[in-house]
Amino acid sequence: MKPYFRYFIMAGLCFSMHLSLAQKSKVERKIVQTIDKHNDQYIDLLKKSVSINSGTMNFDGVREVGKLYKQELDALGFETTLTSGQAFNRAGHLVAKHMGKKGPKILLIGHLDTVFEPENPFQEYKMLNDSIMNGPGVADMKGGDVIIIAAMRALKEAGVLDDMSITIVMTGDEEKSGSPLELSKKELVDAAEWADIALGFENADGNPKTIVVSRRGSLSWSLEVKGNAAHSSQIFTDKVGTGSIYETSRILNEFYTQLSGEHNLTFNPGFIIGGTQVKMDEDGGGGTAHGKTNVVSESTIVRGDIRAVSLEQLEKAQKVMQDIVSKNYPKTSAVLTFAENGYPPLGLTDGNNQLLKVYDQVSKDLGFGPVDPVNPRNAGAADISFTAGYVDMAVDGLGLSGADDHTVNETGNLNMVPVQAKRAAVLMYRLSRD
Missing domain, CATH: 3.30.70.360 (Alpha-Beta Plaits)
Structure with missing residues (x-):
């Protein structure tokens, strides 16, 4: 266990409970206000990215989505890189780094690709009503990528991002990993070795009242x-x-x-x-x-x-x-x-349970209700599994609520973009405070 968490695992829940007595702090209120203020921009960003075909083998499309998100993170002060995937026959990844001086090192995980290649007839989004979008990759997982960006902007405008150490890895081959796997996942594993905490922004089982603390390999x-x-x-x-x-x-x-x-x-x-x-x-x-x-x-x-x-x-x-x-x-x-390589299991650990408790308290304090763990039977393999054994705490499922992933019926609930962004941003703020 990394030294920082010898203290944090024992004291973190007590700290979170102490914060909850006062409910939202001034900084947390600013985070919430910022997300609400810019929500229309995040929805537009999601629509724009969903409209770009980024099937795993459409390298140009994957890179185009990466460039779109790179611009957003550049504007927030991140050092960003679009890596080459030539060595493993994929488009490459988006890696963004922000090095602060306080608190734990946090890894945020997303992915740029979808299962819908250019020849698939499912290429455009449509609104089924005022909040439900049907579109390729809206829930898995461009919605989660946009939530990451929204949370980063909220932390920036609240004046707390500068002190935080955050690495974002959005892979370009989550849906169809490149080979060899050790090269395909190298940037992700390197970031996990650096980090103390890993947060994944997949959409879990589509239920915003749940979060993933364990995934099967x-x-x-x-x-x-x-x-x-x-x-x-x-x-x-x-x-x-x-x-x-x-x-x-x-x-x-x-x-x-x-x-x-x-x-x-x-x-x-x-x-x-x-x-x-x-x-x-x-x-x-x-x-x-x-x-x-x-x-x-x-x-x-x-x-x-x-x-x-x-x-x-x-x-x-x-x-x-x-x-x-x-x-x-x-x-x-x-x-x-x-096979010699596959997706490793993300085993249930005390640290993961501890992180769930902090997130649960954040959700309650924001008025969004309790959060329960997802049954591992309902959570497939995902990139966060490659952090197993490296980080002391990891949870997944912080992304956009949706349904029918990997099908032409895939949907995302746009009303949950600000909700998930607020939960994630406040969670990271609380984790950053020693």
Whole structure:
């Protein structure tokens, strides 16, 4: 644990409760007023950024969004850089730094890209009513990026930003990470090593009354099964055995039987191909299979992912899966491999719980009600997971409330832009006070 937090973990809640007795301070009132004053500008900024296609593989579009946000942060005194993603075949990231002299070092995390590439028909926003916007990336997560900017401006105009140490990393490949992952996430990990606290501005489960204190990690896996090709009339004989498809079905069924009851663990076979001949596509996202009904299958390939809430849970599940794979049907063999890199779990820590309590108190003091933790089962992998093991406190879900992420029905509630910005700015102000 970093030295600053040996004190903070124990004393932080008491400090927050002390502040709450007086409700909002003069500085906090100024923060609230500033956000309300400029809210129309933030909504315009959100509309402008949503109108720019920034599908992960549209490098020009991702960079254009990065330039838009860079201008805003430059004006607030941040030192900003749009990094190159050439080494990992992506657009690169926006990194903004502001070095103060007081309080903890805070990392804010967003991302510039969306899942909607230029060929997707979902390219423009529309207002469904006076507050609900339907648009590509409005909730995941351009709304969160705009909230970061709104909070920074509020802290600036309240006269407290100058003393604060803040690094902002908005990645350009959160939705489809570049490879190798250690290069793709280098700026993020470097910032996490520097920071004491990490705040993520994803939209969590879309409910503004919740926040993420724990996220499951994600790791891909591949299963390759071999059998003896022969005439189907000879299946189950000592010489031929069962074939690869039967062996694959046994393995997948045992995965389900032995592990599906494990709390917060999921494992999903995303696709399967099997037959006499199989061939994977170069990108690993599919393939082709050929065979006949009267021929025993020779090869089967399955690809999927596994999600766990802790490294311990992941390792335990991997051992069970490998044990299942090793107990083959007659005349078959199978190899299960896990990717070397994936999204690590953001485990639940005392520090994360402490940060939740401070945020909860901030929300109550601002009149927005209590905040509860999101069930990890409802929170997918996200960039904040790469701060695990580096920072002493981390929460995610400070972004814009919305629904139906990654679909043409994605929406964001514009009424929540000022609410989330106020919560985030006041939280950072309180954290900055020793």
